[in-house]
Amino acid sequence: MCIALLTFQLHHRNHLNVAIIKVDSVKLHILTLMTLAAACVLTGCGGGGSSTVITPPTTTTTDMGTLATFADTNSYTIKNASSSMALGISAQSQTAGANVVQESTSATDTQWHFIPMNNSQYNIENMLTHQVLGVSGASIATGAQVVQYADNGASDHIWQFYLLSDNNYLIKNVKSGDYLEDANSGATSSATIDQGARSSSTTGCTCQEWALTSGAAAYSSPATVSVSYSSTSDSSAIGIHDPSMVKAGSLYDLFSTHGAIHAHQSNDRATFSDDGYALASLPSWTNTYTGSSGDLWAPDASYHSASSNPYWLYYAASTFGSTNSAIGLATSSSGVPGTFIDSGAAIYTSANCPGSNAIDPSSVVDTAGKAWMVFGSWSSGIQIVPVNNTTGIPTGAACTQLAYHPSGTGIEGAYVYPHGGYYYLFASIDSCCAGTTSTYRIIVGRSSSVNGPYTDRGGVALTAGGGTIVLSAHDNVNGPGGQTVLKDTTGDILVYHYYDGNNNGYPAVGFNLLGWTSDGWPYVQ
Helix, strand or coil: CHHHHHHHHHHCCCCCCCEEEEECCEEEEECCHHHHHHHHHHCCCCHHHCCCCCCCCCCCCCCCCEEECCCCCEEEEEEECCCCCEEEEHHHCCCCCCEEEEECCCCCCCCEEEEECCCCCEEEEECCCCCEEEEHHHCCCCCCEEEEECCCCCHHHCEEEEECCCCCEEEEECCCCCEEEEHHHCCCCCCCEEEECCCCCCCCCHHHCEEEEEEEECCCCCCCCEECCCCCCCCCCCCCCCCEEEEECCEEEEEECCCCCEEEEECCCCEEEEEEECECCCCHHHHHHHCCCCCCEEEEEEECCCCCCCEEEEEEECCCCCCCCEEEEEEECCCCCCCEEECCCCCEEHHHCCCCCCCCCEEEECCCCCEEEEEECHHHCEEEEEECCCCCCECCCCCEEEECCCCCCCEEEEEEEEECCEEEEEEEECCCCCHHHCCCEEEEEEECCCCCCCECCCCCEHHHCCCEEEECCECCEEEEEEEEEEEECCEEEEEEEEEECCCCCEEEEEEEEEEECCCCCEEEC
């Protein structure tokens, strides 16, 4: 009878109501299962005649963790607590949509960088492929495969981290509300990495827990650069935005947003003096577009040997958030700040390319020697038009779109750079101009033709939100963007602005040497 009573209790331990059991045709009426336990004690259940008290188990609650934040200085290895294997990319593939897998922690694709996206949310960037962690088809379904994809601002690319009591982390997809997991606690590289639900009333699976180990610096720091300001040209010392640099003889001329285009010179690319403004005077025609603010934007300095005034300086006249915009052009025979003479009128407006925003211009000369102007901003994408080789003025031909990102992230400040038989389109995506909370980052795509189509390293068209990350926030470098590239004797120099976390978010200029992979893609050295 003891065996019968214990069996009943084990199979019905959650039922504490009145129960009736038939043993040897005798009905035993009991009030609760605790009465059964007591009966077992009285009859000496258990080995050796000793008594055993059976206690009903208590319900446990999953540890859901505490929302955590991370510094973006270093990369991390993300290791599964169940399998002890690290997160990586299937076959180290560069293809967008390749499955995320688990593998040996020594593999080359197991380093990840957490890009802050505000509110303790992150993009998770793979440091081999420079694509980000997402969910196949942006699915919210439990069990959907986790993949890598272009950093196009899709909501399935946003993740949060929750610190558990055992010092592991849950990694939660913000769109679906599910958690990164090694499905079924697979112990091999063939195990599926997907997103799974997590119960709040039962013990959680360690297949959803991840150990994070900090590794090497995510990116090299920019070169040390000092820029001086004089009270005569910039009493507020507003720093560097949208930098462009051209080399005139042995001097580096650095131009940036604001006023009649800020100008600085250096003979060593390290210490820049303040040389006032690039333009000899502020063009009065710009008042129509700037609201008479006298504030001009996004200069692009370039050299054109076919022109009698070979130094060209494109710039934009607009106000923040407006599409009432125009592009101007000033030229100089020497490139010296203060010697640039304006053309006297807008050379291009948004009306010339319907639906566009005529800001952020830049110049490129193709391999046949033909000059082009690239421009465009944010929700309207990036455009290109041919220009006269000697004057720099657009020829009147129709514009062609080169890149487009969803309006929630946008794309702007494009710069096209010829290298090794390709044209590389560098651009800034996401949110600028908010100091240390700026989420700007630099992406790239390439084409065999100057006017496209451009695709990223993963095969995604830049007109469809593509773009391989070149540089994202790290350490004190917040919101890097507004980039150009200078070919110098020491190599190809990425020139950009960032918000310095070591100086209260002050806008600073960054220089990094670009390297090129064996298959021809740029990376920050």
